[in-house]
Amino acid sequence: xxxxxxxxxxxxxxxxxxxxxxxxxxxxxxxxxxxxxxxxxxxxxxxxxxxxxxxxxxxxxxxxxxxxxxxxxxxxxxxxxxxxxxxxxxxxxxxxxxxxxxxxxxxxxxxxxxxxxxxxxxxxxxxxxxxxxxxxxxxxxxxxxxxxxxxxxxxxxxxxxx
Amino acid sequence: xxxxxxxxxxxxxxxxxxxxxxxxxxxxxxxxxxxxxxxxxxxxxxxxxxxxxxxxxxxxxxxxxxxxxxxxxxxxxxxxxxxxxxxxxxxxxxxxxxxxxxxxxxxxxxxxxxxxxxxxxxxxxxxxxxxxxxxxxxxxxxxxxxxxxxxxxxxxxxxxxxxxxxxxxxxxxxxxxxxxxxxxxxxxxxxxxxxxxxxxxxxxxxxxxxxxxxxxxxxxxxxxxxxxxxxxxxxxxxxxxxxxxxxxxxxxxxxxxxxxxxxxxxxxxxxx
Numbered sequence: 001x002x003x004x005x006x007x008x009x010x011x012x013x014x015x016x017x018x019x020x021x022x023x024x025x026x027x028x029x030x031x032x033x034x035x036x037x038x039x040x041x042x043x044x045x046x047x048x049x050x051x052x053x054x055x056x057x058x059x060x061x062x063x064x065x066x067x068x069x070x071x072x073x074x075x076x077x078x079x080x081x082x083x084x085x086x087x088x089x090x091x092x093x094x095x096x097x098x099x100x101x102x103x104x105x106x107x108x109x110x111x112x113x114x115x116x117x118x119x120x121x122x123x124x125x126x127x128x129x130x131x132x133x134x135x136x137x138x139x140x141x142x143x144x145x146x147x148x149x150x151x152x153x154x155x156x157x158x159x160x161x162x
Numbered sequence: 163x164x165x166x167x168x169x170x171x172x173x174x175x176x177x178x179x180x181x182x183x184x185x186x187x188x189x190x191x192x193x194x195x196x197x198x199x200x201x202x203x204x205x206x207x208x209x210x211x212x213x214x215x216x217x218x219x220x221x222x223x224x225x226x227x228x229x230x231x232x233x234x235x236x237x238x239x240x241x242x243x244x245x246x247x248x249x250x251x252x253x254x255x256x257x258x259x260x261x262x263x264x265x266x267x268x269x270x271x272x273x274x275x276x277x278x279x280x281x282x283x284x285x286x287x288x289x290x291x292x293x294x295x296x297x298x299x300x301x302x303x304x305x306x307x308x309x310x311x312x313x314x315x316x317x318x319x320x321x322x323x324x325x326x327x328x329x330x331x332x333x334x335x336x337x338x339x340x341x342x343x344x345x346x347x348x349x350x351x352x353x354x355x356x357x358x359x360x361x362x363x364x365x366x367x368x369x370x371x372x373x374x375x376x377x378x379x380x381x382x383x384x385x386x387x388x389x390x391x392x393x394x395x396x397x398x399x400x401x402x403x404x405x406x407x408x409x410x411x412x413x414x415x416x417x418x419x420x421x422x423x424x425x426x427x428x429x430x431x432x433x434x
Contacts, residue, residue, distance in 0.1 A: 004239070005241055008277040009272055012272035043210035043212075043239055046209055046212075050276060128239070150254060152263065155263050157269055
């Protein structure tokens with residue numbers, strides 16, 4: 001299970017839903033594994049406003065991963081500023097697109113090939129490539145333990161807990 | 163037509179052999195793929211999104227979500243939920259890209275509010291129309307699912323659920339449950355009236371609640387509006403009918419009402 005998923009999961013019990021302690025779930029005795037995933041900076045950009053930064057910091061601490069910066073980064077921090085790599089990209093865009101002279105297309109191409117910063121690459125590595133393979137997730141409210149096996153968490157509740 | 167949900171609950175029906183058979187069957191693969199593409203078209207996503215796949219099974223639909231080319235706004239990242247452990251085991255073997263949870267959609271959706279851009283569900287919701295124990299009921303399970311889904315989608319998000327309703331009653335039960343949870347809902351039928359009919363429940367969060375505008379622009383879609391229209395001003399109903407209706411209502415309340423005759427609702431003109 002990706003850390004990305006972990007930052008969004010809450011306890012499945014109905015009685016826990018209104019309690020603030022039911023989020024985030026606390027991982028215990030976790031085994032981590034790195035599974036490479038294609039880098040997608042546009043997805044990160046769309047995701048960033050939804051990410052709960054304090055939670056991510058708590059999770060990193062629980063896993064013993066290197067600490068994150070204290071404040072959530074701005075959207076612009078995910079990409080290098082156009083001045084730095086702009087000239088080089090222009091050449092690339094022209095080289096790839098060849099004779100396509102339509103301005104809109106070129107502009108769009110530039111937007112997409114804006115180079116991602118080191119921060120974006122680190123975030124991608126943390127959120128999408130680091131996965132929890134084995135372990136348990138504990139709800140801070142009711143103390144229910146959700147087992148994680150082979151990267152799949154078991155969120156089935158017995159009938160008396162629903 | 164056999165309905166697997168009448169035979170066994172989903173976690174028992176999709177055991178190891180059935181899950182393998184289901185996933186390797188090329189006919190099922192084709193049908194699932196075409197339905198997923200249709201659902202994606204209805205979602206109309208323009209940038210890489212986080213998608214919830216309810217009843218993701220062995221990841222047949224998820225693989226398509228991960229494979230959307232960048233020109234069409236992909237590739238999307240998805241998180242799947244399924245109740246069958248065997249199906250998820252097949253998904254692990256197939257090495258799909260998304261994350262998966264073993265969870266019962268009828269117990270709610272365990273994600274914090276505003277997590278997903280969109281949700282998709284292929285051939286899963288009909289399983290929620292069966293209650294497997296006496297402590298839960300089909301409407302209750304649908305209610306928890308749609309309420310959980312509504313909360314976990316961001317405002318302006320969309321969900322498309324393809325399902326096989328047993329009859330019109332079940333179709334209405336599912337769409338009513340969605341509307342009650344707050345969604346703007348509409349049903350899209352492909353191949354209506356034939357045996358191969360595919361029903362898509364299109365849901366919107368936080369938009370006006372009128373979904374006809376979303377599908378109206380698509381090719382080969384006719385909008386049939388079954389909503390009751392309110393009479394416009396100026397098109398008042400007949401005065402006599404109105405009086406009779408009101409008299410009837412008063413009668414129902416136990417009031418003494420004069421009998422309705424040919425003079426009811428007539429003007430008393432001066433007869434000279």
